Amino acid sequence: MRDTEQPPPQEPLRVSILTQGSYLIASIHTALDDGQLHRFRTDLLELIGHRRSRGVIIDVAALDVIDSFACHTLRTIAQVARLRGAETVVVGIQPDVAFTMVKLGAKLESMTTALDLEEGFERLAGIAAVTPLPDAPGLR
């Protein structure tokens, strides 16, 4: 009943993409299926162009599983973003998730990772050679 009354028009993506200076911060809040991952990828890469971003942080701390497709998506985002002039750091991979990914043979050579958002900023500052805001407090 409720489903017919409130049909999800275009299911909102449970991902928030925020801008912080020249960085984009994408937080994934729940598990995404393959279609949603695809949309996420398209949206994010689109935004990099619009906002003229130099760095992208993808926070996956809420994910209990990162399967091979999700892994592939993250890697593709990193590669495409690089072609468009932005470096990508994936942050917040949980211990169990990390080990499962490795066990499944995920190829992550081209992916930069960091413990959490804060570390991700630092890592980006190192590799993208651009700080999010020249005078942002608390960020080096």
Added chain:
Amino acid sequence: MMLISDPRGWDVATDRDAHEADAGDAQEEVETLLPQLVAHLHEHRSELRQQWADRINDAHLLEAMTPQEVFSEVTSVYDNYVEVLETGSVGELRHYARDLSERIIPRGVETHEVIGVVLLLRDVLARSLFEKYRDDFELLNRVLNAYEPAANRIATTVAGSFVEERERVIRQQEDSLRELSTPVLQVRERLLILPIIGVLDKERAQQLTEQLLRGIRTHRARVVVIDITGVPDVDEAVADHLVRTVDASRLMGAGVIITGLSSEIAQTLVTIGVDLDKMNTVGDLQGGIEEAERLLGVKVVRTDDAGH
């Protein structure tokens, strides 16, 4: 070889070809003879018990215990023993044996001692039966037929309970050892060291990975030094696991430096075809920590002429 099956559920194979009485007779005999036997054991309780304690002493068994302790345990075992003969149920005895084992294992009592002690009781009782029935060889044989299976079963129960208890203790110790064996230590902000000492089997490697990845999270580590100087050798599965641990740590944003690789382990890593570019290895722990400090951008400087 024949099987004596008794109403109390004793199934014991004996190889007394000389007594091929059929199973029905044997069963009946056990039923009539055991009560006699039990009555005999009740009657001579104190003297048989003393004999047994003396023989334990002569055989230098249970020397970890005082004579008084031995005597009180002897009394309990004797009474339990007679009870088993009487009721045919070893449940109570097993319970007691486990309890006893729990008390005596920490004092260093060995398996052979426990088995020896139980067998001595069996001998003492058999001797007293020989003496009692020595004039009637035929009857003696029949009494022994009834007695032996029961006595063997008791011996097996006691020894079995002891060994079970011992194994339980060993397992418990293994568990606590495992807990202790993989400390994750923070030596500097963002720097963890993980000294591994002893044989690294699959189970321990698994546990190590879990602790390390959790440690990276809680300490917000950026570099981890795993020192395996104390690991004699690893098999291919464990080496592979180690490599995966390095990868997983990297996913969590921490770089791993492995130090103290022995030539055996290094060869194993090469044999399984590890991508050596991914592995950051340094000869010893000191070098590893120095490398880690370099990665973290920390510089340790000696204060000028400290102490002079």
